[in-house]
Amino acid sequence: KRAVTIANRTFWLSLLAGIGSFYYVTKKDRTPGVQLPHDPQKKTIVVLGSGWGATSFLNTLDTTDYNVIVISPKNFFLFTPLLPSVAVGTLSPRSIIQSTRYVTRHKTRAVEVIEAEAQHVDVANKTVSFIDNSAIQGELSATTIPYDYLVYAVGAEVQTFGIPGVTEHACFMKELHDAEKMQRLFLDCLESAAFHGQSEEEIKRLLHIVVVGGGPTGVELSGELHDFLEEDLKSWYPELADKIKITLVEALPSVLPMFSKRLIEYTVSTFKESKIDILTQTMVKEVKDKSVKLALPDKTVIDMPCGMVIWAAGNRGRAITQDLMAQLPGAQTNKRGITIDEYMEMKGTNGSIFAVGDCTSSSHAPTAQVASQQGAYLARAFAQRVKRDDLEAKVTELERSVAMILHDDERKKTQDELEGAKRQLAKFKIRPFTYSHQGTLAYIGSDKAIADLPFLNGSFASGGFLTFYFWRSAYLSTLFSLRNRTLVATDWVRTKIFGRDVARE
Ligand code: FAD
Ligand code: NAI
Incomplete structure (x- = not known):
């Protein structure tokens, strides 16, 4: 009886302690304190972007030593690995985004956050020009500012290869609005198929979803679509569910080459x-309003009717990146993107970008x-850079003193100090970036995931239900905030209990 009472008390006490600490952490998060103001004596870092690289950089950076300005057309960070789950309503869009201000308001020194799109970086004059192209603008909506250092993390855009009809008719899977658009269009296909008197042939077309690209994005999305079909659509569209067809098209001989x-x-x-x-070794040649043109392995070209096309065929550099690289024709020749050294320095920019x-x-x-490790590394390297700059300033100051001191003893002492500082400076090295691969994970639907994990000197491959739970816990712990972790976890429970919503916004 005594043991039961003790267990009972321990349970309630731990529950209270858990609720108390949850309340304390969330309260502390929601009420960030006073920050140091902008300091004109400090160097200014301008960060372009609010994605993986930029957010990881901001999270790690010690702002005591720098003024920081962040410019991005989105004022939030998007947790891309869970984007396909948003596209079918397993997760709510807001659960996988986090305001950039949430990160910056917790820094030691106030960080300026500007919601704007950078349009041009002037390498020679060290300035960046940007515009506010949102729906509501103030009197000033375009300007140019100088930087001492530029952290360039604008990511990439969707690769269309100039294939006709892709931009007009396909749905992408890169940004939050892409996932929301896909959900709307998919449900529209279902409702149009359910339209009174619709012909069998038209129903078949409307319910045929083509996913282009057998990389991880295309595979994960196909898996999520399948879950939506099995777990929800069969209940709400019983007459249509069996007619839904998902086709994954890949140009290479295999999906998921990584x-x-x-x-x-x-x-x-x-x-x-x-x-x-x-369909492997099959190339999409054109996307039309109601079909896709495919070049099959035997080189024949067919028109495959479909209700919607989701384009997940990879990335290409943004126009601003091409413009930036074009300013350094000698140093930037790789068409795939910016050439950097092992310190993340853009070649040809002399340590400024x-x-x-x-x-x-x-x-x-x-x-x-990779992006988040690079961002965190760069922030640590900036802390080192301050130490190096301080040492350089000390050497210059001591050199000046030595030249001015007349008294022999005093000059000798300062000379010794100068030699010491020079030795320290010569030894000072910023460590280069090394990538630590944590493994590759992907969700493939039906509560199954696959994982290639580094193990000893080789790798360990696993797939199935257990890997699915590993996948979930890995991403839950990678989410940047307690708020996002709580929202994602409750969304998973919500979907398990109530299913996904089929109401079309
Ligand atoms: P992004 O995260 O794309 O950030 C770029 C930022 O720059 C954005 O904030 C954007 O708004 C901003 N920006 C754009 N233009 C401008 C401009 N002109 N001026 C200023 N700012 C600008 N990788 C994994 O490792 N694991 C996964 O499971 C995984 N899943 C994925 C799922 C999907 C659906 C997708 C699309 C990608 C996935 N990736 C995954 C890849 C990963 O998302 C990218 O590699 C990563 O986002 C790259 O980070 P980044 O900082 O370079 O770019
Ligand atoms: P991707 O570049 O990995 O794959 C795109 C695929 O589309 C390629 O296999 C390509 O052959 C194919 N393709 C291109 N044009 C085509 C056409 N016209 N017809 C048919 N097929 C065509 O792109 P994805 O999947 O968007 O991934 C981008 C990056 O993000 C990759 O580095 C990937 O590793 C990463 N990522 C990682 C994830 C994970 O680890 N779980 C999830 C999603 C993305």
């Missing part, structure tokens, strides 16, 4: 069970993992 062979085979067999058709993430061309894949 995964091990075993996991590729596992994905292909899971998709087969899920009745998701995979640093680039991270998808806008760069490095030996690493364009992933969130």
Whole structure:
């Protein structure tokens, strides 16, 4: 009886302590304190972007030593790995975004956040020009500011290869509004198919969803669509659900080339069970209003009718990045993106521009993992840079003193101090960036995920239900804030209990 009472008390006490600490952490998060003001004596870092690279940089940077200005057309960070879940309503859009101000308001020194699109970087004059192109603008909506250092993290845009009709008729899966648009269009396809008297042929077309690109985005999205169909649409559209067809089109001989062979085979067999058709060695040549033109492996070209096309065919550099690179024709010749050195320095900019993430061309894949490690590294390197600048200033100051001091003893002492500072400066080295690969994960639908994880000197491949829970916990812990973690976790529970919403906004 005594043991039961003790267990009972321990339970209630731990529950109270849990609620108390949750309340304390959230309250502390919601009421950031007073920050140091802008200091004209300090150097100014201008950060372009609010994605993986930029947010990781801001999270890690010690702002005591710098003034920081962030410019991005979106005033939030988007957790891209969970974007396909938003597209089918498993998660709410707001659960995977986090205001940039949430990050900057917790920094030691106030950071200026400007919601605007950078349009031009002038490398020679070290300035950046940007415009507010949102719906509501003030009297001033375009301006140019100088920088001492530029952290360039504008990511990439969707690659269309100039294929006709892609921009007009396909839906992308890159930004939050893409996922929201896809959800609306998909439900529209269903409602139009349910229109009274619709012909069988037209129903078949409207319910055929074509996903272009067998990279992780296309695969994850196909898996999410399948879950939506199995777990919800069969209940709410019983007469249509069996007619829904998902086709994944990939130009290469295999989907998911970055995964091990075993996991590729596992994905292909899971998709087969899920009745998701995979067409490999098939190239989309044109996207039309009601069909896609495909070049099949035997080179024949067909028109495949469909209700909607989701384009997940990779990335290309943004126009502003091409413009920036064109200013340095000698140093920037790689068409895939900005060439950086192992310190993230953009070649040819003499230490004034640093680039991270998808806008760069490095030996690493364009992933969130790489961008966030690069951003965090760069922030740590900036802390080192301040120490180096202080040492340089000390050397200059001591050199001046030595030249001015007349008294021999005193000059000797200062000379010794100067030699010491010079030795320290010569030894001072900022460590280069090293990438630590944490593994590659992807969700493939039906509560299954695949993972290629580094293990000893090789890798460990796993797929299935357990990997799915690993996938979920890995992304839950990677989310930047307690708020996002709580929202995502409750969304998962909400979907499990109530299912996904089929109301079309
Ligand atoms: P982004 O995160 O794209 O950020 C670019 C930022 O720059 C944005 O804030 C944008 O608004 C801003 N910007 C754009 N133009 C301008 C401008 N002119 N001026 C100023 N700012 C500008 N990677 C993984 O490792 N794991 C995953 O599971 C994974 N899943 C993904 C799922 C999807 C659906 C997608 C699309 C990508 C996924 N990725 C994943 C890839 C990952 O999202 C990218 O590699 C990562 O976002 C790159 O970070 P970044 O900072 O370079 O660019
Ligand atoms: P991707 O570049 O990885 O894949 C695009 C695919 O589309 C390619 O396989 C390409 O062959 C194919 N393609 C291109 N044009 C085509 C056409 N006309 N017809 C048919 N197929 C065509 O792009 P994705 O999936 O958007 O990924 C971009 C980056 O983000 C990658 O580096 C990826 O690793 C990363 N990412 C990682 C995820 C994860 O780790 N789970 C999830 C999503 C993205």
